[in-house]
Structure formats: structure tokens, C-alpha cells
Amino acid sequence: MRVEPTLGSASDWQSLAPRTPAGRPPLDETALYAAAIGPKNQDHYLSRFKAFDRRGGTRLGWHWPAFLWTLYWLLYRKLWWHALAYFFAPYLLLTAAAVLVPAVGADRASLVFLAVFALLFVVPALLADGFYFKHCRRLIERARAESSDPREQKAYLERKGGTSRLIAVLFYVLFVPGLIGIVAAVALPAYQDYTVRAKIQQALVQAKVAGDAVGDFYGRNRRVPRDLAEAGHATAPSPDVRDMRVDARTGVITVTLGTSAVAGLSFVLQPEAGADGRIAWRCGSQEIPARLLPRECR
Incomplete structure (x- = not known):
């Protein structure tokens, strides 16, 4: 008499899942991504990364930190080579702009500097999620190449990925006071102009x-x-x-x-x-x- 196979319990299926040499089930992609991203803004990146995986590639998107604090964000997310390239980018772009402005004429100089602004701030904001996705994918591939043990893979990703505490501290120690100084340098003259203009208005009356x-x-x-x-x-x-x-x-x-x-x-x-x-x-x-x-x- 032939006996038809029946579905087993969840534990039965779990026993059939692929195992690592250490006898532990491998980490799924979500867990690997989470380890590479770290706890900061994890939900944002996980949703983008899953969408990239479904589509089979990255897409343009908008990323405010990469627009407002491009270099800091690259360093904070340990995108070291991207940060190094971005550090030199303004010098190269402004040098190119200085060469282009005489060629295109003074009346089109604003278009040249608008292009420089877009390349330095807008383009990184549009590509940031894609850059970071590829970075995390490379970390996951290296973690798998380093070890087949899920615990070691997770430890590797947490060590190499995540965010840089040193950069976070430097941001608050250096950038925030500098930002306050910039705001004060802009706001104080504007306020002084406002008060003088108000005095002249009274004289006009x-x-x-x-x-x-x-x-x-x-x-x-x-x-x-x-x-x-x-x-x-x-x-x-x-x-x-x-x-x-x-x-x-x-x-x-x-x-x-x-x-x-x-x-x-x-x-x-x-x-x-x-x-x-x-x-x-x-x-x-x-x-x-x-x-x-x-x-x-x-």
C-alpha cells in the first residue's frame, strides 16, 4: 500500500533547512542587511534595499543627509573611498568651472556654477541609497567569504559596517559649532541691516x-x-x-x-x-x- 507524503510541522521543515558546518541555519538577507547597516535609520535602508533587490538594481531617490551634510554622511556610514573622492571633488569642479567660464562667457557663468552645485549636492543625494546598497552588498559578500558561520558573519558585518562613532563625535564637536558660527555670521549682519533699515524708515516718516x-x-x-x-x-x-x-x-x-x-x-x-x-x-x-x-x- 502506497503512503502519500504529508506536510510535517514547522519544526520538521526547520530541520530540512540548509545548515552551516556549525549546524546553524544561515542568516537571511534581511538579517545580513541589518547587521551591515547598524541600528541607526535601519528601517529606512532596509525598505530601500529590499526594493532594490525586488527590482534587480538600484534606483534614484532623495536622501536629505547626503544633500545637507554629504561628506559627513559618507564618513559616518564608513564609505571611506567615496568620502575621499568627494573631498577632492570641489577642487576639481571649481578648477573646471574656472576654465569653462571664460569659454562660455560671463552671461552663462551662473549655469556653470549651478552645475557645480548640482554635482556636489544634488547628485549625491539622488545616488546615496544606491551607493550605500552596493557598499553593504560588498560587505555581505566579504563576510560570507570570510566564514560560513552565521555568528562570525554577523560579527564581521557589525564591525565593518554600521556607523562611525568617532565621526559622530567629531560632527558634534567641530561641525555643530561651525554651523552655529556660519548661521551667526549670516544672521547677525542681516539683523544689523534690518535695524538700520528700520531707523532709516523712521527718518523717512x-x-x-x-x-x-x-x-x-x-x-x-x-x-x-x-x-x-x-x-x-x-x-x-x-x-x-x-x-x-x-x-x-x-x-x-x-x-x-x-x-x-x-x-x-x-x-x-x-x-x-x-x-x-x-x-x-x-x-x-x-x-x-x-x-x-x-x-x-x-
């Missing part, structure tokens, strides 16, 4: 009050006043305005500033005939940098 007085005087008398006092405007003491006067010939009001960063510099209000017959004022300056002027004075 005072100048417009004087302009209204001059305009009213001109409307009544059909001439420009000899000075602001004749126009009925009393200049109040102000730390923002050192002097304010009107030209009796042209009607131009000149405002000399007292704010420290622009002390002694002036802007003017030039009279123009408005559509309603009243005087309109146009603000401008040949002395004060445009970035410090209110928008209507630029």
Missing part, C-alpha cells in the same frame, strides 16, 4: 511730514519756502536724524542721518507734480547702500 508742510506752503504761496521753519515745520530732536533741510530753489528735502552705521549719510525727497496738482515726493539716495534703504527709496 519724519521727512514725509516735512514734505507735507512744504507741499502745503507751496500750494498757498506758489513758491518753495526758504526753510522748513517758514513752511511751519519744526524739526524735533531725533537720534535718527542729524539734519533736515529744504533747498529754496529746487524744493528738494535732504535728510542727514544720525544712526551710527549710516551717520552723516543722506537721502533726499525730490518733489514731483502729482496727478491731483499736489506735490508728490520721490525718495532716493546716492550715498546709502540700497540694501539699507526702505523699498520705496531704492
